[in-house]
Amino acid sequence: MTLKNTADRWGAISQLLHWAAVLLIAAIAIIGLTMVDMNNGPSKIKIYALHKSLGLTLLSLVALRLLWRFYAGAPRPVAGTPHWQERIASLTHWALYALMFALPVSGWVFNSSSGYPLQYFGLFNLPKIAQRSEELAQLSRALHEYGFWLLLALVLAHAGAAFYHHLFQNDDTLRRMLPGRRRTADAPSPASLPETPDAN
Numbered sequence: 001m002t003l004k005n006t007a008d009r010w011g012a013i014s015q016l017l018h019w020a021a022v023l024l025i026a027a028i029a030i031i032g033l034t035m036v037d038m039n040n041g042p043s044k045i046k047i048y049a050l051h052k053s054l055g056l057t058l059l060s061l062v063a064l065r066l067l068w069r070f071y072a073g074a075p076r077p078v079a080g081t082p083h084w085q086e087r088i089a090s091l092t093h094w095a096l097y098a099l100m101f102a103l104p105v106s107g108w109v110f111n112s113s114s115g116y117p118l119q120y121f122g123l124f125n126l127p128k129i130a131q132r133s134e135e136l137a138q139l140s141r142a143l144h145e146y147g148f149w150l151l152l153a154l155v156l157a158h159a160g161a162a163f164y165h166h167l168f169q170n171d172d173t174l175r176r177m178l179p180g181r182r183r184t185a186d187a188p189s190p191a192s193l194p195e196t197p198d199a200n
């Protein structure tokens, strides 16, 4: 497998960035949904700090991922994909990128406008990106929460589409985002085999 994307496959770096973001978002979401119901105390403060630091890590990862995407490009659509499906997939992908930015940024705005401090894993402080304001805090909090439910809905549709391609279309859509050799490289399809002459 190459580091860079090729015309028909995601390279190692794009795959790593994709699956690292999936794991990170899952952890941040589980922590986020749990922490809001905890009783006030030192554990709650610690878990909020972890949520925020992981969220900021995702923000850097997504920035890196977009830079890599513009540099390394993307594979061609899998052969046989109808144009309308390509359009929907592309719109969904860019919406996912937008939400991967909007969630950490709205969290950061909420944190700043509520007047809370922000540290990265206890290592250094991050600046406030908004003035203290009750209105802005309410707005950014709502964006953070509803943005998360929108992300979840899109991710479910996105992962559902990947499994649909894999199980029912039996094409390379999911395989080319996973490490290992492609099915078509292991076993050429009948169409790609040279014609064998008739026995008689």
Ligand code: HEM
Binding pocket: 025, 028, 029, 032, 033, 036, 051, 052, 053, 054, 055, 056, 058, 100, 103, 104, 105, 107, 108, 110, 111, 118, 141, 144, 145, 148
């Ligand atoms: C992809 C990144 C992120 C995701 C998926 C995410 C997700 C969530 C979720 C699901 C909640 C619970 C919402 C609720 O039920 O009320 C939450 C709450 C919260 N998040 Fe995030 N978050 C992310 C990044 C951040 C960042 C970077 C910060 C701060 C710098 C942050 C600050 C907060 C705060 C302060 C709350 C609590 C809000 C409250 O007390 O009602 N989040 N987040």
Ligand code: HEM
Binding pocket: 018, 021, 022, 025, 026, 069, 074, 075, 077, 089, 093, 094, 096, 097, 100, 155, 158, 159, 162, 163, 173, 174, 175, 176, 177
């Ligand atoms: C938090 C969850 C996820 C996010 C935010 C996410 C985001 C993305 C984005 C933005 C792309 C487009 C890459 C580009 O064009 O630069 C992509 C591609 C892809 N994702 Fe995800 N993804 C998530 C979860 C999943 C899951 C769970 C699966 C499968 C089970 C999956 C399978 C794929 C596949 C197969 C592609 C490549 C599609 C193609 O080659 O056309 N993703 N993902």
